[in-house]
Ligand SMILES: [Zn+2]
């Protein structure tokens with residue numbers, strides 16, 4: 001698996017959040033109830049301009 005299993009990120013989506021949502025490896029190092037710092041950061045900043053639906 002890895003990058004090949006992820007659908008291409010649409011232009012209106014945040015690439016990082018897209019990857020984290022589709023690639024299990026992105027959160028591989030986190031425990032089941034641990035928050036991903038990258039995802040938390042994007043939640044707080046609206047992905048620096050990207051808006052997720
Ligand atoms: Zn994440």
Ligand SMILES: [Zn+2]
Pocket residue numbers: 014015016017018042043046047050
């Ligand atoms: Zn994001």
